[in-house]
Amino acid sequence: MAIEHAILVSLAERSASGYDLARRFDASIGHFWKASHQQIYKVLGRMEGDGWVASEVVAQDGRPDKKVYAITLAGREELALWTSRPTPAEHLRSEFAVKIRALPFGDPAAIVQDVHARRSAHLDRLAYYEQSAAKHYPRPDQLDDAEIGGWLVLRGGLLAEQAGIAWCDEILQRLTASEATER
Amino acid sequence: MAIEHAILVSLAERSASGYDLARRFDASIGHFWKASHQQIYKVLGRMEGDGWVASEVVAQDGRPDKKVYAITLAGREELALWTSRPTPAEHLRSEFAVKIRALPFGDPAAIVQDVHARRSAHLDRLAYYEQSAAKHYPRPDQLDDAEIGGWLVLRGGLLAEQAGIAWCDEILQRLTASEATER
């Protein structure tokens, strides 16, 4: 019970087709909640049955028809109700952390490579967030109510990426230090 | 294909029953990979079929028998092989972030409460990590190879919790500031 709410938020911000949503879940919202297009289409169907969203087929020229979904009043009510319920504790699921813990039983050189790859992925996302912040929120000290949520989520992403980079640096420092000693 | 590896790491560190593993997945390893006992028992059965682990029934007095699992040679090989494969990009799934983004469509007071709750959960885990670090790694500048993985994962947890607290503080600052203005 959560992808529904991510979709509701996205549709509350702006109506969209399943395809549009899939792209949003590849980018902005997708940095905090991933979903494949198959999953989105399936859940949209269920949500329409529940009356949370309504669809309208829109013909396009030079492109296939699309089904544009909009949030309904019932959908908005559900969304508000959801925000009023406490968020259940979320549990990380970090394969990377498990792999770091597996250091004594594995291939240190390969793991170091992995850390480098992860570090550069963090850097990429950090750059993306910074660009996104500069573009969409040029005046963070003067945000209106509609913008505050998006801004704060971006800030969270930024802080998380910075922490991730710091962790990678610490790992690399440890691992390359011991490597140097071994020689 | 990942809970298997978390179990393999845990068993490589020390043999254990399903029950023991479930408790580990409630604490140490569980901070980075959660698993219920039902799932653990199911996966252990499959892993035994694959020859990655072997079990032995141990009778106890005053307590039910237990099935102690140990990692096999094949299991160690699989574990090493896994560390040599690159880790697929992991995607967060933060219901909390979605809820923050839902701020303009929801109940701000309830969300503020949620942020407070999350902040104190972060503080609790931070305290746990700090205690754990002091207890198990009193000399972080003199770690041997077997300890390095556990230490680095703890460090990652610490950094993540600190970043989480900083985020909560930023959110609360924003939200309580706007609340003050409204009056």
Add this chain to the structure above:
DNA sequence: CCTTGTCATGCAATTAGTTGCATAGTAGAT
């Protein structure tokens, strides 16, 4: 002309994970 990429929607099969239930003995508290 042919390939690759984008737009657009979806089904089917499988795997992963959650929820609920069942059993059974011991220990400690009320």
Add this chain to the structure above:
DNA sequence: ATCTACTATGCAACTAATTGCATGACAAGG
């Protein structure tokens, strides 16, 4: 006496999510 909590293992039913496949039109590059 009774209730709660801990140790210990597991099945069954369900829901969520992934993987693989299918279709079809248009646009751009080689």
